Amino acid sequence: MLDTHGKSTPHIQPDGAPIAETILLPGDPLRAKFIAETYLEGAECFNQVRGMLGFTGTHRGKEVSVMGTGMGMPSMGIYSWELINVFGVQNLIRVGSCGALQDQLNLYDVVMAQGASTDSNYANQYQLPGTIAPLASYQLLERAKRAADELGATTHVGGVVSSDVFYNANDQVNQRWASMGMLAVEMEAAALYLNAAAVGVNALALFTVSDHIMRQEETTPEERQTAFTQMMEIALTLT
Numbered sequence: 101m102l103d104t105h106g107k108s109t110p111h112i113q114p115d116g117a118p119i120a121e122t123i124l125l126p127g128d129p130l131r132a133k134f135i136a137e138t139y140l141e142g143a144e145c146f147n148q149v150r151g152m153l154g155f156t157g158t159h160r161g162k163e164v165s166v167m168g169t170g171m172g173m174p175s176m177g178i179y180s181w182e183l184i185n186v187f188g189v190q191n192l193i194r195v196g197s198c199g200a201l202q203d204q205l206n207l208y209d210v211v212m213a214q215g216a217s218t219d220s221n222y223a224n225q226y227q228l229p230g231t232i233a234p235l236a237s238y239q240l241l242e243r244a245k246r247a248a249d250e251l252g253a254t255t256h257v258g259g260v261v262s263s264d265v266f267y268n269a270n271d272q273v274n275q276r277w278a279s280m281g282m283l284a285v286e287m288e289a290a291a292l293y294l295n296a297a298a299v300g301v302n303a304l305a306l307f308t309v310s311d312h313i314m315r316q317e318e319t320t321p322e323e324r325q326t327a328f329t330q331m332m333e334i335a336l337t338l339t
């Protein structure tokens with residue numbers, strides 16, 4: 101468990117409550133609360149700033165935290181940076197929702213982001229002499245895939261798009277990414293992978309398909325908050 105005594109940031113104020121080395125990161129803070137209430141023993145709340153709830157407890161005897169990250173790369177960028185660089189978190193696993201771009205994906209399937217292409221300029225800060233490919237931790241990805249197979253989850257591993265834009269004025273955008281083989285679109289994985297790569301910690305983004313962009317199918321907000329349990333159970337095997 102990481103000792104947080106004397107540590108706080110403008111966005112995370114644990115007041116000495118512990119944070120685990122491994123953390124699950126849903127966009128929605130109420131999904132974090134659901135995960136804590138459903139899966140964690142002895143869950144203690146370590147953050148309430150801006151309503152971005154964070155909890156630490158144990159799952160099957162292993163220490164784990166869960167915290168919301170909000171929507172979009174600036175928000176994920178802030179929370180994951182602080183968790184890594186101020187609090188010392190080592191394994192960061194996003195548990196998000198995504199919009200499917202390929203025909204073989206169905207609602208509730210699990211997507212594992214091997215890489216996260218993006219329209220964001222988040223990587224500009226690193227002043228690289230080219231274009232970086234934000235990648236998952238292979239170790240976490242391999243373990244997650246094995247756990248998913250054991251659970252019998254329908255899983256798709258590949259590239260996703262992390263977009264800055266949910267309501268895009270250009271209606272061709274998703275088609276273009278789909279034509280390059282991207283499985284799904286979401287809004288945070290690239291920033292998470294880049295923050296992790298910058299200091300050599302481990303990150304993985306898992307998603308449940310909440311809607312199908314090409315077929316105009318969707319789940320309800322309540323289902324997004326609670327019904328993504330296979331993905332949560334896969335993520336919890338990574339503690």
Ligand SMILES: O=P(O)(O)O[C@H]1O[C@H](CO)[C@@H](O)[C@H]1O
Binds near residue numbers: 126
């Ligand atoms: O359900 P979460 O984890 O928030 O993920 C997806 O849902 C939000 C958009 O509705 C974006 O944050 C996107 O990445």
Ligand SMILES: O=c1cc[nH]c(=O)[nH]1
Binds near residue numbers: 266286287311
């Ligand atoms: O970012 C997202 C997440 C779910 N569905 C979408 O269409 N976009």
